[in-house]
Amino acid sequence: MNGKLAVVLLFLPPALFLFTLFVALPMGEAAWYSVYNWNGYGTPENFVGLKNYILLFHDRAFRSALVNNLLIIVVSLAVQLPLAFALAVLVADRFRGAVTFRMIFFVPYILAEVAAGLIWRFVYDGDYGLVAKAATAVGFAAPYVLADRDLAMYAILVVIVWKYFGFHMMIYIAGLQQIDPNLYEAAHIDGATGRQILWRVTLPMLRPTIMLSVFFAVLGSIQFFDLIMPLTKGGPSDSTQTIVTYLYTYGVTRMRIGFGSAVGVVLFLICVAFAFGYNRIRTHQD
Amino acid sequence: MRYDTPVTIAPFLRIAVLLLFAGLVLIPLVATVLGGFKSLGDLRVNPFGLPESWEWDNYWSILSGPRYWHLLLNSLIISVLTAVLTLAAASMAAFVFAHVRFFGSRLLLQYLLLGLLFPAATAILPLFIKIRDLGLLDTYWGVVLPQVAFGLGMSILLFHNFFRQLPGELFDAALVDGCGYIRFFRYVTLPLSRPIIAVVGVIVFVHSWNSYLLPLVVLNRDSLYPWPLGMMAYQGEYSTDWQLVLAFVTLTILPAVCMFIVAQKYLVAGLTAGAVKG
Amino acid sequence: MFERIIATAFALVTSISAAGAANVNVKLLHVEQNPQASGFLKEIARRYAIEHPGVNVEIQYLENEAYKKKMTTLLQSPDRPHIIYSWGGGVLREQVEAGVIEDLSASMAGSWQERFNPAGIQAYTLNGKIYGVPMQVSQVGFFYNRDLFAKARVDAGAIKTWDDLLAAVKKLKAAGITPIIAGGADKWPLHFYWTHLAIRNGGKGAFEAALRGDGEGFAAAPFVKAGEQFRQLVDLEPFQPGFLGVTFPQSSGQFGDGKGAMVLQGNFMLNSMRANSADKKGVPDEKLGWFAFPTTAGGKGEASDTLGGLNGWLVTKGAPTQAVDFLKFLSRPEFQREAAARGFFIPVVKGTQDAIANPILRHIAENIGRSRYHQIFYDQALGPSVGAVVNDVSADIAAKVMTPKEAAQAVQQAWQLANQGSR
DSSP: OHHHHHHHHHHHHHHHHHHIIIIIHHHHHHHHHTTEEOOSSSOOOEEOTTHHHHHHHHOHHHHHHHHHHHHHHHHIIIIIHHHHHHHHHHHSSOOTTHHHHHHHHHHHHHSOHHHHHHHHHHHHOTTTSHHHHHHHHTTOOOOOGGGOTTTHHHHHHHHHHHHHHHHHHHHHHHHHHHSOHHHHHHHHHTTOOHHHHIIIIIHHHTHHHHHHHHHHHHHHHHTOOTTHHHHTTTOSTTTTOOHHHHIIIIIITTTOHHHHHHHHHHHHHHHHHHHHHHHHHHHHHO | OOOOOSSOOOHHHHHHHHHHHHHHHHHHHHHHHHHTTSOHHHHHHOSSSOOSSOOHHHHHHHHTSHHHHHHHHHHHHHHHHHHHHHHHHHHHHHHHHHHOOOTTHHHHHHHHHGGGTSOGGGGHHHHHHHHHHTTOTTSHHHHHHHHHHHHHHHHHHHHHHHHHHSOHHHHHHHHHTTOOHHHHIIIIIHHHTHHHHHHHHHHHHHHHHHOOHHHHHHOOOTTSOOHHHHHHHHHHHTTTOHHHHHHHHHHHHHHHHHHHHHHHHHHHHHHHTTTTTO | OHHHHHHHHHHHHHHHSSSOSSSEEEEEEEOOOOHHHHHHHHHHHHHHHHHSTTEEEEEEEOOHHHHHHHHHHHTTSTTOOSEEEEOOHHHHHHHHHTTOBOOOHHHHTTHHHHTBOHHHHHHTEETTEEOEEEEEEEEEEEEEEHHHHHHTTOOGGGOOBHHHHHHHHHHHHHTTOOOBOOOGGGSHHHHHHHHHHHHHHHHHHHHHHHHHTOTTGGGSHHHHHHHHHHHHHHHTOOBOTTGGGOOHHHHHHHHHTTSSSEEEEETTHHHHHHHHSTTSSOSOGGGEEEEOOOBOTTOOSOTTOEEEEEEEEEEBTTOOHHHHHHHHHHTOHHHHHHHHHTTSOEEOBTTOGGGOOSHHHHHHHHHHHHOSOEEEOHHHHTOHHHHHHHHHHHHHHHTTOSOHHHHHHHHHHHHHHHHSSOO
C-alpha cells in the first residue's frame, strides 16, 4: 500500500486543482457575484439581493433569448434528429459512394462554429449573398434576411441544422450498424412490412443511441454563441439572442459582473434541470 | 457483412435524395472557396458560379503576410498545450479512479464529472476575474488552463471507461510481481492506451482549435490571437470586401478540413466508441 | 519571393519573443479604419522614432465596435495599450474612477496645454485634473448626395425644420430614391436622431436637468417628444432595405456608392466612406453637400447647438513617459495642420483650423466654434451602461418595437440604476 498512497497523492491533485480553481470555484463565485452590482474593479460592495434576477426576467431581450434557446431545442429534436436519422438509414448500407456521402454530410460539423457563422453570413448577405442572388434570379427582391426581425432566427435555425445533422447522422449510423441483421431477417420471415420493422425493431434497438443524440443536441442547443456572433451578434433588436450571447453582450462587454453572473446562474440551473430530467427518463426506461 | 436497412429504398431515389442533400451541404462551402478567387464586382453578380477571372491575389495577399501564419501558430501553441496537459491530468486521475479504492473516491469522481454538464459560459465572468487576478490575462496560459479544466470531465470519463476495460489480470499479475502503481501506469497502461489517447487528444485539440468565447474574453493583444479571433478581426477590418473575407475564411478552415481527411477514420470511431455501449 | 518567406519567418520569431529590439515600446490603439488616416498616424510615429532613437511607437488598430466592447476587459489586462482613443464623457469618468488612466495635469501645464482650445481641455478635465489630450472635434449633420437631391428636386438649403426634412424624405421616396442610409446594426448611428431631436427640443437645460436627476430626468417631455418625432420619420420608411443589419462601415460605403441620398453622421464618416466604397473614393467632394440638423417647432434648443464628439487620447496607468511625450509630439501644430489639410479630422489645436481644405469640414469647424452647447454623443457622455441603453432604445424605435415613452423611461431607469448606490 506504499504505492497506493504515492499514486493518489501524485496523480489526483493536478486534475483536482485545475478543476477546482477554474471550474468549481468560478461556479460558486457566479452565485456569489450575482447578488451584487459590480463593475469588476476592486471588490463587490453593492449588495442588491435578487435584484439582478428580477431585472433579468423583466428584460425583453433576455426573455427573447430564452424563447430562442427553446426554439433551437425544439427544432433540433423535431427537425434535425429525424433528418439525421433518415439520412443515416439511407447511408448506413455499404454501397458504392456511401462513405463519401457520409464524409460530405459530416464536413459542416468539423468546421469551427465561428467559421460556419461567417460563411452563412455571406450566404445570407442581401447584397452579395447566395440567397439574394437566388431570389433575384427568380424575380423577387433580394431579402435582407439577417436584418429582418422575423426571419433572422429562422435563418439561424437553418444554419444550425446544416451544421449538426451530419454529427447526429454518424451517431445513428453507428447505432444502426450494431443491430443484428438476423433480427431483420426474422422480421421479414414473419411477414413484417418495412414500416413495421422500422417502428418495432429498429427504433427500439436504437433507444440508447437516440438518447445519446438527444443529450448532445439539447446540451449543445443551450450553449450557442460562436455561431450567432458572426451572423447577427444577437440582433436585429435582440431578436436572435441566446442565453450565452445575451450574457456576453449585456454582461461581459458592459462589465456588469453581478448581472452577468446572474445570467450564468440561470444557465446553470437550466443545465441542472435538464440533467435531472434526462436521468429520470433514462432510469425509467431501464 | 451487409447491414440490412429496415426499409428498402429504390436505389435511384436514394441517390437522388443523397445528391440533393450533398449539394445543399456543399454549396455554401464551394461558394466560399470560389468567392476568394473573384473580384468584388464579380462576386456581386456571380456568387454561385466559377470566377470570371481567377484572382489569385486575394489568397496570395493573405498567405504572403505574417498575419495569417501568426494566427495559426498561436492556435497551434494553445491547442497543443491544452491537449498535452489535459491528457496528462485526465489519464492520471482516471487511472487512480480505475484502480484505487479509497474513502470518497466515488464522490470525487462524480465531482469531476459534473464538469461535463456545464458549459464554460455559465462561469465566464467569475472566470475572467480569476484569470485577471492571477495575472494571466493576455497570456497563452490564461486560455490553456481553463480549457484544460473544462475538458477534464469528458476526458476523465473516456479514460476511466477505457482503463476499466483493460484486462484485470494484467494488474493483478503486476502487483504480485511487486510492480508499483506508478510504474504500472507508465509501462503497461500508457502503452496500451494509444487508441484512447489519440481519441481524447484529437477531441481536446479540435475543441481548443475551434474555441472562440474564452479567447475572446481573455486575449486582447492581437499578437496572441488564435485564428477565430483573427478571422473576426479581419472581417471587421475588411467588412465591405467580401472577396477578401471569403478567402480568409477558406484559408482558416483549410487546416481543419485537411486534418479531418487525414484523421477521419479515428475521429468517427472515437466519437462512437464507448458511446453506444455507455 | 524567397525574401518574403524569410521575412515572414523572422516576423514570427520576433513577435513570439517578448522583448522587442527597441529599448522602449509605446503601444497606441486606435479605431481609424481608413488606411490613409491611419497611415498618417504611423508616419508621425516613424518621425518620432527617428528623433528619439531607442523608442518604438507601435500603432495598433482595432475595429470600432470591437474596440468599444473590448475596452472594459482590455483595461484590466496588464498588457493594455499605453495610449488609447477616447470619446470622453461618462466612459472616461468610469475609466478614471477605476484608476487606470494617468493624470496628465503636470505634463500638460504650461505651453502644451496652451496649444489647445479651452473647450478641448475642458472636455478632458475631471475634478480639476487633466486626463487626456484632445485631438479632434466632429459634428453630426446630414451629408447628402447633390446628384440624388437634384434628381428628386429637393433643395437642401430649404430644409430648416423637422417638417421640412420629412417633406424632403417623401419627395425622395416619390422619385424612387432611398432617402436615408443608416448603419442600424451598430445602433449608435440611429441614436443620433433621438439625441439630436432631444437637443433641439430641450436644449442644454433639459440635458443638465436630467443629469442632476431633476423631475423625470430622461423620461421628461423633450425626450419623449424626441422619440415621437423620430418615430414619425421611421414611419415614412426612409432607410435602405436591410438597414438594421448594416454596420457603420458598410453604411458609409453604401452612401459612397450612391445607394441613398442622405446620411446623418459625423464628419468622420468621410474617412469611412472612402475606405468602404466600391471605388475606394465614394461621393466626390464637389457632389457632396451638408446641412445641419433641422430645428423642431417649439424647441428650447438653439439652432447653433451641436451634437458631436470631442475625441482625444488617454494614457493608461503605468505607461512609459515616452507615451506622454509622443502625444506632445503628435499635437504639434504643424502635424495638426497637415491632418486638417488632408481632411483626416478637425483639429483642436489653436490656429490650425484655417488649414482645413475641405469646405464642408471648414463649415463644421465654424459651427462648433460658434456653438454654445456642444453635446458629446450620448452613448459616450452618459457612461457605458446607460449609453448602451440609449443605443438600444434608438434602434428599437427604428425597428418599431418600442414606443417613444418606453424608450425615454428605459433610459431614465438605466440612468438611475447606474447612479444610485456606491459607485
